[in-house]
Amino acid sequence: MNDAQPASRSALREVRESLRGKRGVLVLLGLWSLVEALPAFLGGLLVTHAVDAGFAVDRPLAGLAWLLLLGITVFVGAWGTREVYPRLAAIVEPFRDDLLRRVVRGALARSASGEHLGDDASGVARLTQQVEIAREAYAGLLMVVRGFVFTVGGALLGMLWLDSLLLVLVLPPLAVGLVFFFLFVGRMKDRQRELIMADERLAEGASTAAGGLRDIVAFGAEGRAADALGRRVDEQALAGARLASIGTARFCAVAIGGWTPLLMVIAAAPWLLRNGATPGTVMGALVYITQALLPALQTLIQGLGGSGIRLSVALQRINETSGSHTSCPALLSGPKSARLPDGYGVVLRNITFGYGEHAVPVIRGLDLEIPQDDHLAIVGPSGIGKSTLAGLVSGLIEPMRGDIWLGGVLLKRLDPHLVAQRRVLIPQEAYIFSGTVEENLGYLRPEASRAEMEATVEALGLHPLMERLGGYRALVRPSELSAGERQQIALARAHLSAARLVILDEATCHMDPVAEALAEEAFAHRPGSLVVIAHRVSSALRARRILVLDGTRAELGGHEELLVSSPLYRDLVGHWRVGNTAEPG
Template sequence: MRRELEVGIRSLRGRPVVALALWSVPEIVPTAAYGIAVAHAVDDGFLAGRPATGLAWLGALALAAVVGAIGTRQVYLRLGGLVEPFRDDLARRVVSGALARGAAGNRDDGAVSRLTRQVEIVRDTYAGLVLVARTLVVTVIGVTTGLLSIAPLVALLVLPPFLLGLAASLGVMSMAAGRVRDSLRADEEVATCATAVFSALRDVTARGAEEYAARLVDGPIGDHAAAERALARVAVVRTLCFVVGGWGPLVVLLAAAPWLADRGLTAGALLGGLTYVLVGLQPALRTVLAVLGDNGLRYVVTLGRILDAGASPASQQQGSPVTPGSDVALRQVTFAYGPHSETVVDRLDLTVAPGDHLAVVGPSGIGKSTLAGLVCGLLTPTAGEVLLGGAPMAGQPVEQLATHRVLIPQEAYVFSGTVLDNLTYLCPDAQAAHIDLAVEAVGLATLVRRLGGLAGQVRPGDLSAGERQLVALTRAYLSPAPLVVLDEATCHLDPDAERRAEEAFSARGGTLVVIAHRISSAMRAQQILVLDGSSATVGDHDSLLQASPLYRELVCH
């Protein structure tokens, strides 16, 4: 949820935000004046036998309401300056993400629903969130100012139950998040299924398959209805929150009225306090519950789906890799470091399909890092050829290779500068949402917070070897390259941190080659390459236990 809120907050920049803040000031006037005007109209006017004075105070309240209305009108006039650019950015994300998937050969059946419905949901709820946040701040400031002016003791009785109800309503949001996600997922399934049925309507009619088509659509529709009913039950809980925060202050104030009267509280001051509850706090909490509890939750969940789907395939955690140029093939590759040196790799044939996860294991000095250099084009084979994306790697410009593969060695390179500069070194135009995803996925969040956020300064000498590796791993995660080679790049991490980082790269998409430091890395791979100095054996864990004595020894089997 933090990512989605940060996206909305980052859009609150420029003149429209300043204008909204300035035109919100007049709205505080009637909110603060309601209770004061009522208290003086009762005490100094009607109860004192001076009805003209009482009417004058009420007239002043009417003038304050006019001032507030002017401010409200100006706020709405300037709201479009924030909302429409935000909507345009979301539409660009959806379209670019769908086009990227199409170019990669992957269908995106949910793109239509995201563009036509979900973008509009986020647009409308974003506007509502901006307004409700502004209204809440205005109301609390105005009510607190007014209560302190007429009776500070009333403020101590009224504000705590209101804040309790507000906090409870925020708690309901986390409880309902899963239900809103289910509703949106079901909505996409209905759209996908209905599109398939409607596109084949002629065939359905010609073959008399109406009943089959109806059953096909019935399941997703039923799931959608169940998800909407679950959301309705959340509304009941929000009603209870309103009872606590909206009616609780009124009950407390009425119950404490005799006690307050004994301490000198006038009838006008008591009536003014009731006015603040009924005219200020209750409507504000009702708006918060309506917008945050429903629209706000839809904003968070829907925007999250748009951001995930709109990210480039290389930066997603969707596990649907297959970016063009991510397959690797070695054809009869032989390599030695000199004409009279011993052969390190001898006539090796190896194919790593797009999206595969390969682990390379073997004793130290057997040639694993040499293989990593060959795969990345840093070393030229003595014989044979290395293909990347079906094209020979030999002779390709370094700039071209940099867009296709990234290598993280055992000794991670970190330079002095900001955290952001270190992370985006391979992808300078990375979006903030993608950076946040990478930091969380790889496990760098704790270090980023310790350094003071993305703007914090990195001093390589102050970081441990494991922390430098985490920075380099996150940098590789953000890279647009579809092929990632980790040459013992997690050797300074503990097993849990290593597992988290490798699983993040597996889910990121693209092809992953891991020169394994621990045998547990091999257990997570789809394929395992065992190098023993005289031969190379490829297989999965179970087949290698049967075929490779060295692998059985490495796993202590």
């Protein structure tokens, strides 16, 4: 069995999953599709009446009236088409968003675990190209299949209304044409997959060559690099030519299923007339074939042979590269515990982590305990591993060696949803989405009451921001907020959440010292543990304990203790105070 068959089943399963729970949208889509298909159903009937009750009996005005009515139905059908697109978008856009989440999770998981670090270019190609290919192909597939069903259904119903003998001439070649096309679908999928793989190899090769251009020139390897990249260009061109060659099967299918019925009706016209058909009936049948059945068949075959094949192959490729990485590795390995941890204390034992198997570890042999209700500040030079440690503590990345426990349970054994209930990580660049202020604040705890939101706003001193935005019901546009305002909203979201372990990874760096102090004090008085990646000495002074990272070892203690024992901490405190005169002494 070739890869096309499982890929086909996968694509069909993905389509069915995307349609699940969208009954209301599908009903509206079907109703507007009926309106859109009105010209396909009435076209032949109205032409028949225009001929038989108008032009054939020397009543041109009556014939023109029937044709005018046909023109009106075209405008009605166009109205239906206009209303189809919003319903289609309501199905397609969530499908695209799901694919993006899947690819991003897979890319983050591979990056965090150090796998396939040389495959960044093809990962970008998958994210930016293949997801868009799948989105456009899915939309095209829904359009052409829906259009074919309603248009051809309307045309066949109209021909049945005119004369049942017409179906004898039309249905057999139509069925043969469709069967002929589907016989070649498997080979088309294989050729489309070859082209996508060639695109990925070309993107990877071009990125590698561009990144190593200086070394290539230094070693005089321009010719070898050009040859290697040229071979990938040739492979892509060959794959495109092979796909185009198999595409001729589509033209044959259209000829059999669309043009043959037209020829058969023309050839059988005398026989139809002898069996009771009128000239208008023959004209109406020709209208149904040329204006409805033939265009719908062409669109279907081109769509399935193009959009359908691309969708199937793109989904298969996306599943191959991200299906096994639907979450971060730290949350994947081993059986998952369905039990919520009893507590939220964190224990790290002999933790080592580096970005790549052969890279120098950023963190080496670290032991650390963060008990419940602790307030820990992590300090150190830029790039020393503070954010990496935040990712390890939160479970977003998995250590190369060592173990991490959350509430007495191995972090990698916990279900990610359970971990999310216990901790929240706010990064330096806060994520705010388009929606109301209330929706942004309650994102991690939708059931929060207005009184609880008001208490959070009060604790963080956000009343001036709330007044500027226009209250809880006001629409938030992230591009119109400053970086500091986005951080304030993200902090309020975390403060309002049920998580009892809060990690602030320079989450207040765009806020002034007064606002930062207010935010950290609010979290310190909130039930739970607080871990702060500090960028001001005041954050360290407010913490109960301070962890100093210097790249070779870690020192843990209080402010006064570290001033004596850690030269690096003394240097950092001096640098902070000199660089920011607003810092307290």
